[in-house]
Amino acid sequence: MAVSPAEPEIPTFVSHLECSATGETFPPDRLYNLSPAGKPLLVRYDLDALRRHFSRELLAARPMELWRYREMLPVRRSENVIRLGEPVTPLLRLSRLERELEVGAPLLVKDEARLPTGSFKARGLALAVSMARELGVTHMAMPTNGNAGAALSAYCARAGIGASVWCPADTPEINIAEMMVQGAEVHRIDGLIDDCGKLAAAACAEHGWFDTSTLKEPYRIEGKKTMGIELAEQLGWRLPDLIFYPTGGGTGLIGMWKAFQELEAIGLTGSARPRMVAVQAAGCAPIVRAFEEGVEHAPRWENAHTVAAGIRVPRAIGDFLILRAVRQSGGFAIAVEDEAIMRARDEVARSEGLLLCPEGAATMAAYRQALSEGRIGRDQSAVLFNCASGLKYLR
Numbered sequence: 001m002a003v004s005p006a007e008p009e010i011p012t013f014v015s016h017l018e019c020s021a022t023g024e025t026f027p028p029d030r031l032y033n034l035s036p037a038g039k040p041l042l043v044r045y046d047l048d049a050l051r052r053h054f055s056r057e058l059l060a061a062r063p064m065e066l067w068r069y070r071e072m073l074p075v076r077r078s079e080n081v082i083r084l085g086e087p088v089t090p091l092l093r094l095s096r097l098e099r100e101l102e103v104g105a106p107l108l109v110k111d112e113a114r115l116p117t118g119s120f121k122a123r124g125l126a127l128a129v130s131m132a133r134e135l136g137v138t139h140m141a142m143p144t145n146g147n148a149g150a151a152l153s154a155y156c157a158r159a160g161i162g163a164s165v166w167c168p169a170d171t172p173e174i175n176i177a178e179m180m181v182q183g184a185e186v187h188r189i190d191g192l193i194d195d196c197g198k199l200a201a202a203a204c205a206e207h208g209w210f211d212t213s214t215l216k217e218p219y220r221i222e223g224k225k226t227m228g229i230e231l232a233e234q235l236g237w238r239l240p241d242l243i244f245y246p247t248g249g250g251t252g253l254i255g256m257w258k259a260f261q262e263l264e265a266i267g268l269t270g271s272a273r274p275r276m277v278a279v280q281a282a283g284c285a286p287i288v289r290a291f292e293e294g295v296e297h298a299p300r301w302e303n304a305h306t307v308a309a310g311i312r313v314p315r316a317i318g319d320f321l322i323l324r325a326v327r328q329s330g331g332f333a334i335a336v337e338d339e340a341i342m343r344a345r346d347e348v349a350r351s352e353g354l355l356l357c358p359e360g361a362a363t364m365a366a367y368r369q370a371l372s373e374g375r376i377g378r379d380q381s382a383v384l385f386n387c388a389s390g391l392k393y394l395r
């Protein structure tokens with residue numbers, strides 16, 4: 001049988017990990033969860049070396065997939081890269097809606113539905129599971145609202161690593177099925193994702209499993225960071241004026257903001273950055289409330305409810321990082337009603353032929369709302385994130 005040639009080794013430039021709250025540093029190539037201060041750890045790179053090595057020209061020869069940005073990612077050895085075929089996702093222009101809303105700049109959807117397991121959780125888990133393999137992990141566990149667990153179970157199956165997940169009892173059936181068929185041990189809990197997180201943490205402590213909860217390990221954010229790098233490359237290394245991101249745990253928003261800092265530091269983009277808009281559902285909007293109150297942390301949102309399950313996150317451990325990115329960027333946080341979410345979904349489906357997931361539709365609803373409230377201009381280009389396949393939510 002033909003064996004594909006070994007992939008060339010690509011240098012990585014990780015220098016250390018850093019506590020996002022205290023700045024304390026830690027050596028790379030070890031397994032980490034939170035910092036001793038109980039905060040997320042961020043991966044840091046030797047940006048000077050990266051600047052000398054990495055270039056637009058280098059990228060030109062590579063396949064259009066997530067791993068084209070290897071030098072900006074932490075996996076050291078190619079044999080540990082776990083792939084399910086992660087394409088660069090398309091940027092689709094909503095021309096008809098631009099005309100209808102009298103918008104004079106591109107309104108784009110980054111369609112993350114095309115990723116393995118049908119959601120952008122694949123980006124984070126591709127990195128987390130690859131790093132787990134590199135660092136010798138044999139079993140991973142996490143709380144999930146559905147898509148993260150589906151991605152974890154797929155990548156773990158591919159890597160030969162065990163997976164256990166805890167999800168709210170009302171998690172979409174399709175996600176439960178995905179997790180089970182892909183071999184994960186699934187626990188349905190009478191509670192929300194933060195309740196699930198406590199059970200996952202307890203099981204990890206008991207069995208020595210690796211806790212892969214959002215921002216409680218440092219690598220999912222590196223995977224989500226690729227959304228920002230892709231966006232920059234797709235737009236000719238110029239960033240849009242606005243990014244609307246459906247915000248749950250906030251990994252993607254924090255990750256993209258990190259990407260923009262790194263891209264500027266290595267000279268791939270200029271200093272102009274988008275305004276980051278954190279979109280939440282009115283029934284679960286802890287980040288919006290904290291943004292409006294001007295505080296740095298977002299207390300738990302009680303009785304959280306919304307049709308957009310992926311952003312039903314009552315408390316985010318990276319709250320201060322989300323709020324910092326939103327404020328530094330001159331952006332804002334905005335809440336939309338479920339009714340507006342479903343109206344936006346139908347509108348985009350009918351007028352553009354694009355079936356958004358509810359979370360993606362929330363960004364369209366937020367865009368409309370921000371436009372009518374004068375918080376954004378009609379001359380500003382915007383990217384909306386459709387983070388999962390709309391097919392998962394048709395019932």
Ligand SMILES: *Cc1c(COP(=O)(O)O)cnc(C)c1O
Pocket residue numbers: 119121147148214246247248249250251252253310311357359360387388
């Ligand atoms: C997880 C998820 C989100 C939220 O992403 P974060 O980066 O964790 O904030 C939004 N939409 C969908 C469909 C998701 O699965």
